[in-house]
Amino acid sequence: MIPLLTPLGIIAAGGEMPVQLARDVMAAGRGVFIVAIREFADAPLYAGLPHKLVRLGAGGAVIAAFKAAGVRDLVILGRAKRPSLLALLPDAWMAGALAKLGRSILAGGDDTLLRGVKRLLEEEGFVVRGAHEVRAGLLAAPGLLAGPAPDAAQRADIDRGVAVLRAMGPVDVGQACVVQQGLVLAVEAIEGTDAMIARAGALRREGPGGVLVKLPKPGQDLRLDMPTIGPATVGAVAAAGLAGIAIAAGATLLAERDTTLTDASARGLFILSLESDP
Numbered sequence: 001m002i003p004l005l006t007p008l009g010i011i012a013a014g015g016e017m018p019v020q021l022a023r024d025v026m027a028a029g030r031g032v033f034i035v036a037i038r039e040f041a042d043a044p045l046y047a048g049l050p051h052k053l054v055r056l057g058a059g060g061a062v063i064a065a066f067k068a069a070g071v072r073d074l075v076i077l078g079r080a081k082r083p084s085l086l087a088l089l090p091d092a093w094m095a096g097a098l099a100k101l102g103r104s105i106l107a108g109g110d111d112t113l114l115r116g117v118k119r120l121l122e123e124e125g126f127v128v129r130g131a132h133e134v135r136a137g138l139l140a141a142p143g144l145l146a147g148p149a150p151d152a153a154q155r156a157d158i159d160r161g162v163a164v165l166r167a168m169g170p171v172d173v174g175q176a177c178v179v180q181q182g183l184v185l186a187v188e189a190i191e192g193t194d195a196m197i198a199r200a201g202a203l204r205r206e207g208p209g210g211v212l213v214k215l216p217k218p219g220q221d222l223r224l225d226m227p228t229i230g231p232a233t234v235g236a237v238a239a240a241g242l243a244g245i246a247i248a249a250g251a252t253l254l255a256e257r258d259t260t261l262t263d264a265s266a267r268g269l270f271i272l273s274l275e276s277d278p
Contacts, residue, residue, distance in 0.1 A: 007031035008134055009071035009126070011062065012051075013040040013078030017131070017228060017255045021077060022049055024135050033069035035062050040080045060093030063124050074126045075134060076117075076224060082110065082190055111172050111217060114224040130223035131253060138257075140273040142249035146261040147270035150244055154211055157182065158246045158272070161213030169217035175227050178242065180210025194236045201240025209243035215274075216251045229271075230255030234263045244270030 008025050012018035012034050018041070022032045026049075034051035036043065043053055052065045066074065090098060101116040118128045132138050150158065157179040164177050164184055174188030178200035186200035197212060204210065214227045229247060237245055245264070252273070254260055264271050 005030070006072040007033050007050075007069055008129075009066045009069070009074040010034045011074060011076045012036040012046075013076075013080035014042065015079045015230065015232070015255065016045065017230065017253065018077045019045045019049070020255065021075065021131050021135055021138075028135070030134075033066065033071055035065050037078075037080065040078060055089075057088040057090045057094050059097055060091045063093060066126065067124075072125070072127060073129050073134070074121060075129050075131050076114070077131055079192065079228075081192060082113075110225055111220050115221060118221070118224055128223055130226060132226070133223070138253050139250050140247055140252040140254050142273050142275035145271040145273050146264035147244060147268060150211070150246075150270050150272055153181070153208060154243055154270075157211045158213055158274075160184070161211060161246065162215065162274070165213060165215050166218065169220070172217060175217060175225075176212060176214040178210050178212050178240070180205055180242075181207060183210075185210060194232060197233075197236040197240050197242070201242070204241050209241050211244050211246055212237050212242055213246045214252070215246075215248045222251055226251065226253050228253040228255055229260065231259050231263055234260055234267065234269060234271075237269060238267045242269070244272065246272045246274055249273040249275050 008030055010018050010022055010032060018034065022034055025032050032050060034046060034049060036046055036051055036053050037056055038053050039056045054061045097120050100120065121128055160182055161177050161179045168174060168187060176188040176193045176196060178185045178197060185203045186196050188196045193214065214229060216222060216227055227247065229245060229252065261271065
């Protein structure tokens, strides 16, 4: 935990995780101020919380809102689809930021882009934190967290998935893949984890279900885009006919932890948290 008295700023995209973090931080006695990105955030979730809705591309409004609220520390959290440059409609601040980032950063993967965003925020005087740095208990502990223990074939699929993600990581492609019977059904690209799982479900083979493996990329800055699973992930895995999920202990956020683990167990899905650093 980092004992800071200034309000915590949260740049919120989609899902429940930004709201969960905000409520936990406020319950611990620290103020928050949220800038919810209009195109991704579920606006009704933020009723009663100090926040401002800002459209994607209005970077100057984001900076101004946080500075007016006295924010020093920022967390970037939630699900988002990477927009095209043409759809961004940048304001003056964002146009300058894009020029600073350069075309090579914009053409890179998510980790490359987020590192650029972090640098820009730091130039404005903010400190970018990970959600796990400001609120303890969000990270997955090692071991079997839910459901039945994976059998030997499923462990082999997990090992295959780890190897695939290790190979993909250095080129900054994605955090997840689905493996069944040693075959890679899908790897995550720009579509995001849930869409990738659905695609894998359509390609599923006859026989025992496969596994979702979701891990951080080697060298990834976990303050910016830590792998996250939650109830939506469990639902997508069940709908795809998979057997379970493997994640990295100490490097994966559990959204709505109790609901996620209970739902997985009720559906007969395992959640295995791998102790070794991938």
